[in-house]
Amino acid sequence: MPNVEFNKEENTETVSSKKFNAIFDNISEAVLLFSFQGQIIEVNNAACKLVDYSRESLLGMTLFEILSPEFASKMPESIKESVKSKGKKFESVFIRQDGQAVPVEMFLKIIELNNSNVFFFATAQDINDRKEMSKKLNSLESITLRNPNPILRVDKSSVLFCNYIAQRLFNTQQGKTLPDFLHQSVNNAMSTNSDIGLEIKLNNRFYFFNVIPEEGGNSANVYGIDITERRKAEKVINYLAKFPSENPNPILWVSKDSVLYANNAGEELFKVKKGSTIPKILDTFIKEVRTDKEFLEIEVEFDERIYLLNISKVKNQEYISIQGIDISERKKAEKVLKDYSLRMEFLNHIILAGNRANNIKSLLEEILISTIELMNFDGGGFYLVNDVNFTAELVCSHNLTAEFLDKTKVVNINKIPYRNIFIEGEPLFIGDYPLLNINQSQMSGFLSVASLPLFSKNKIIGSLNIGSINQHNFSTEEKEMLKFVGKEIGTLVIKMQTEEALRDARNITEFYRDLVVHDINNIFSNISTSLELISLFQRKKEEMEKIPELMDIIKEQIIRGSKLVSNIRNLSKISDSGIDLESIEAIQVLNDAIKFIQVSFPNININIQIESKFKKVFIQANEYLLDVFENILFNAVKYNDKPIIEIQIRISKNKEMGRNCLKIQFLDNGIGIPDNRKERILSNVSEGKKRVKGMGIGLYTVNKIIKNYKGKIWVEDRIKGDPTMGSNFIILIALGV
Numbered sequence: 001m002p003n004v005e006f007n008k009e010e011n012t013e014t015v016s017s018k019k020f021n022a023i024f025d026n027i028s029e030a031v032l033l034f035s036f037q038g039q040i041i042e043v044n045n046a047a048c049k050l051v052d053y054s055r056e057s058l059l060g061m062t063l064f065e066i067l068s069p070e071f072a073s074k075m076p077e078s079i080k081e082s083v084k085s086k087g088k089k090f091e092s093v094f095i096r097q098d099g100q101a102v103p104v105e106m107f108l109k110i111i112e113l114n115n116s117n118v119f120f121f122a123t124a125q126d127i128n129d130r131k132e133m134s135k136k137l138n139s140l141e142s143i144t145l146r147n148p149n150p151i152l153r154v155d156k157s158s159v160l161f162c163n164y165i166a167q168r169l170f171n172t173q174q175g176k177t178l179p180d181f182l183h184q185s186v187n188n189a190m191s192t193n194s195d196i197g198l199e200i201k202l203n204n205r206f207y208f209f210n211v212i213p214e215e216g217g218n219s220a221n222v223y224g225i226d227i228t229e230r231r232k233a234e235k236v237i238n239y240l241a242k243f244p245s246e247n248p249n250p251i252l253w254v255s256k257d258s259v260l261y262a263n264n265a266g267e268e269l270f271k272v273k274k275g276s277t278i279p280k281i282l283d284t285f286i287k288e289v290r291t292d293k294e295f296l297e298i299e300v301e302f303d304e305r306i307y308l309l310n311i312s313k314v315k316n317q318e319y320i321s322i323q324g325i326d327i328s329e330r331k332k333a334e335k336v337l338k339d340y341s342l343r344m345e346f347l348n349h350i351i352l353a354g355n356r357a358n359n360i361k362s363l364l365e366e367i368l369i370s371t372i373e374l375m376n377f378d379g380g381g382f383y384l385v386n387d388v389n390f391t392a393e394l395v396c397s398h399n400l401t402a403e404f405l406d407k408t409k410v411v412n413i414n415k416i417p418y419r420n421i422f423i424e425g426e427p428l429f430i431g432d433y434p435l436l437n438i439n440q441s442q443m444s445g446f447l448s449v450a451s452l453p454l455f456s457k458n459k460i461i462g463s464l465n466i467g468s469i470n471q472h473n474f475s476t477e478e479k480e481m482l483k484f485v486g487k488e489i490g491t492l493v494i495k496m497q498t499e500e501a502l503r504d505a506r507n508i509t510e511f512y513r514d515l516v517v518h519d520i521n522n523i524f525s526n527i528s529t530s531l532e533l534i535s536l537f538q539r540k541k542e543e544m545e546k547i548p549e550l551m552d553i554i555k556e557q558i559i560r561g562s563k564l565v566s567n568i569r570n571l572s573k574i575s576d577s578g579i580d581l582e583s584i585e586a587i588q589v590l591n592d593a594i595k596f597i598q599v600s601f602p603n604i605n606i607n608i609q610i611e612s613k614f615k616k617v618f619i620q621a622n623e624y625l626l627d628v629f630e631n632i633l634f635n636a637v638k639y640n641d642k643p644i645i646e647i648q649i650r651i652s653k654n655k656e657m658g659r660n661c662l663k664i665q666f667l668d669n670g671i672g673i674p675d676n677r678k679e680r681i682l683s684n685v686s687e688g689k690k691r692v693k694g695m696g697i698g699l700y701t702v703n704k705i706i707k708n709y710k711g712k713i714w715v716e717d718r719i720k721g722d723p724t725m726g727s728n729f730i731i732l733i734a735l736g737v
Contacts, residue, residue: 022253022314022315022317022321023251023321023323024042024044025044025045025312025314025315026044026045026310026312026321026323027044027046028046028310028325029046029123029124029125030043030044030046030047030049030050030051030104030123030124030125031043031044031046031047031121031122031123031124032047032058032063032121032122032123032124033111033119033120033121033122034062034063034119034120034122035119035120036079036120037062038062038063038064038075039062039063040058040059040061040062040063041059041119042059043055043058043059045295045312047124050094050096050102050104050124050126051066051094051095051096051097051102052096052097052098053066053097063075063122066094066095067092067093067094067095068092068093068094068095068101070093071092071093074092075092078090078108079108079120082108082109082110082120083110086109086110087107087108087109088107088108088109089105089106089107089108089197089199090105090106090108090197091103091104091105091106091127091195091197092104092105092106092124094124102126102128103126103127103128103131104124104125104126104127105124105125105127106122106123106124106125107122107123108120108121108122109121109122130225145163145164146163146164146344147163147165148165148336149165149223149224149225149226150162150163150165150166150169150170150207150209150222150223150224151163151165151166151221151222151223151224152166152182152221152222153219153220153221153222154178154182154186154219154220154222155190155218155219155220156178156186156187156190157177157178158175158176158177158178159172159173159174159175159176159177159178160174160219161174162174166224169202169203169224181198181200182209182211182222185198185209185211186211186220186222189211189212189213189220190213190217190218190219190220191217193213193217194213195210195211195212195213196210196211197209197210197211198211199227205226205228206226206227206228206231207224207225207226207227208224208225208227209222209223209224210222210223210224229329229330248265249265249323249324249325249326250262250263250265250266250268250269250270250307250322250323250324251263251265251266251321251322251323251324252266252270252272252282252321252322253314253319253320253321253322254278254282254286254319254320254322255318255319255320256290257277257278258275258276258277258278259272259273259274259275259276259277259278260274260319261274262274262276265324266322266324269302269303269307269324270282281300282309282311282322285298285309285311286311286320286322289311289312289313289320290313290320294312294313295310295311295312295313296310296311296312297309297310297311298311299327299331305326305328306326306327306328306331307324307325307326307327308324308325308327309322309323309324310322310323310324335477345374346370346371346374346481346484346485346488347485347488349367349370349371349374350367350370350485350488350489350492353366353367353370354492354495354496357496359496359500360384360395360493360496360497360500361395361396363492363493363496364382364395364396364489364493365396365398367382367464367489368380368381368382368396368397368398368464368466369398371464371466371485372398372399372466375466375468376468377448377466377467377468377472378399378446378467378468378469379397379398379399379400379445379446379466379467380397380398380399380400380464380465380466380467381394381395381396381397381398381400381465382394382395382396382397382454382462382463382464382465383395383411383422383462383463383465384461384462384493385413385422385460385461385462386710390412390413390414391410391411391412391413392410392411392413392418392422392462392463393409393410394408394409394410395462400445401445404445410659421451421453421460421463422453422460422462422463423460425453425455425460426453427450427451427452427453427479427482427483427486428449428450428451429449429450429451429474429479430446430447430448430449430450445467445469446467446468446469447468447469447470447471447472448467448468448470448471448472448473448474449465449466449467449468450465450466450467450474450479450482451463451464451465452464452465452482452483452485452486453486453490454486454487454489454490454493455486455487455490455491456490456491456493456494460490461490461493461494462490462493463486464482464485464486464489520561520564523557523560523561523564526553526554526557527554527557527558530550530551530553530554530557531554533546533550534547534550534551537550552602552603556600556601559600563630563631563634563698566627580622581620581621581622581709582620582621582622582736583618583619583620583736584618584619584620584621584622584625584736585616585617585618586617586618586619586621586625586651586662586664586733587610587612587614587615587616587617587651588616589621589625589626589629590610590629590649590664592626592629593626593629593630593633594608594629594633596630597630597633597634597637600634601637604637604645605643605644605645606637606644606645606647607644607645607646607647608633608647608648608649609647609648609649610649610651611648611649611650611651612649612650612651612652613651613652614651614653617651617653617662617735618735618736619662619733619734619735619736620709620710620733620734620735620736621709621733621736624705625705627701627702627705628702628705628706628731631698631699631701631702632666632699632702632729632731633647633666634698635698635699636666636668636670636727636729639670639671640668640669640670640671641670641671642669642670645668645669645670646668646669647666647667647668648665648666648667648668649664649665649666649667650663650664650665650667651663651664651665653735654732656712656732659734659735660734660735661711661732661733661734661735662732662733662734662735663730663731663732664730664731664733665728665729665730665731666727666728666729666730666731667718667726667727667728668718668726668727668728669718669725669726670726670727671724671726672717672718672722672723672724672725672726672727673715673723673727674723675723678714678715678716679714681699681715682699682700682702682703682713682714682715706731706733709733709734710734711731711732711733711734712731712732713729713730713731713732714729714730715727715728715729715730716728716730
């Protein structure tokens, strides 16, 4: 290799030429020199890469051979315009060697070399990503409103739609006339049915607008982008046509062990001068290019700024060229766009889940799975707050360990760290609470966990919790995004709870109407029929013995009517204001209910047995507990066709739902309940409407009362797997103090 001073036989012109070639080959945009006839005279490495031809192949071709036919026919006109305007920017399409079309943005300018030779200088930038984004924006109007770039839909004279940034930038809105600078471009685009691009300066910023006519020619979409930074980059490219010392970006030329050349920016950034040793941060990359690769592109950070460095061998030389450009602002913009896109994707999933779900549980289940997938996590769950007993219950979960579910199904929201989440409203990220990391993180199987409060206005209604089996450090942006998600979910949950309450209110109103029309009329009809028969039988001595049986029917119907009225009254009280709880002795109330059933059905053989280790046991309930027991026993008798009705009541203490509870099982030998109706018959009014002979409202009343006790009720088969052998109604109620 020549020494630092270069070969003395080479004249100054030769040295300058080599320097220019080195710089020319390292420009990141495609650059082409061609004649008036389109003959390609010179290209750089980026141009070869863009169209996938070798330099030798391109030098034997014309520009028209690498343009698509449509744009090749337009090129002569573009050349003429560039001569008139001393430069022209336009969109075109290159055709790669494999036939693939590559949309590009070209800048064309006439240049004169040696005061005699005239050529055309063209740069081309791949804009495929921008074109694809333009198509996507057209179908995402809801997201478009919040897009940080100006977007409009217009006709020839007025604005049909504009997003928020366009409204502020142009001081316009839907229905107003077109901004002046758009009139001509929009009309030209719509009349020629072709895209038109234009640049303007607004508020000391440069913008590029792409006007794309819609099919049919009645409207056009206008997409804008702030190109202020790109304009700065174009100035950088113009500087590159000059000698590197004038380039504002850092440039180094290095030999095996020292710096051969550094421009002003390079000296300042790398803290080197001609003859200095190669900066250690570059040493590894330079060796890689020297031994394995012709070209290497890397991102490095200096003084809290990010630079893109192009490191390459210089053709026919033995030194390495390093050319850098500050991409800090671009990286920030990319990060903002990425965070914005992720936030919009989360919001989109939440909205879709809200549209599909028919209840809160299914809503939360779908949002949970979506959140886990979007964050690339492994599991999690939703808690909802119970304001009455200051607990939060895990209402849905995914991929949590059995140990974790057992220990944390219900948590006390007054204890740390739950207080921080459910009372203080502070999100928790693993690492914030070391004690939680050791205990619950290990128990859940996750190394990283995030717990986000769910807000509805200023009220905390629950939390979203997600975990990963891998170590994950949550960035500030991720934390802010997850907080945003928590607020959106909280708002949606409250909205759905309100809708469910209104729906239940409507159903209850219809239910009461059906009861009056059907059940009460049926009771009156049975009593009326029995009275008519009694009146008839009193005249016939041979029929007199049937009168007591008819009197029993009347008595049974009166009891049934009384019970029906009692249930309706209780339901109304519970629905209107809820109920207060106190410590109630359960066994005595149960015995009172048994006596009521035996008195109500004196002619039926009923055998009721209680299995309990306790003579007395107190639970959190109130006066409606008697109605709970009476309704369950009433149904066990009513829906039983056996000659002897057997009811076995088992009482035990269990720790369920994170609390000490009393468990009461009512096992009967009645007709049973099919599997497909076990849950529905307890959970909604509409199921009760299908069985308006007493059982529907009775069990619905029981379910409402137990829910107000913060307890639980469900039904199983008395003999597992055979619904026809009777039912087992199971109740859990918290023990009293």
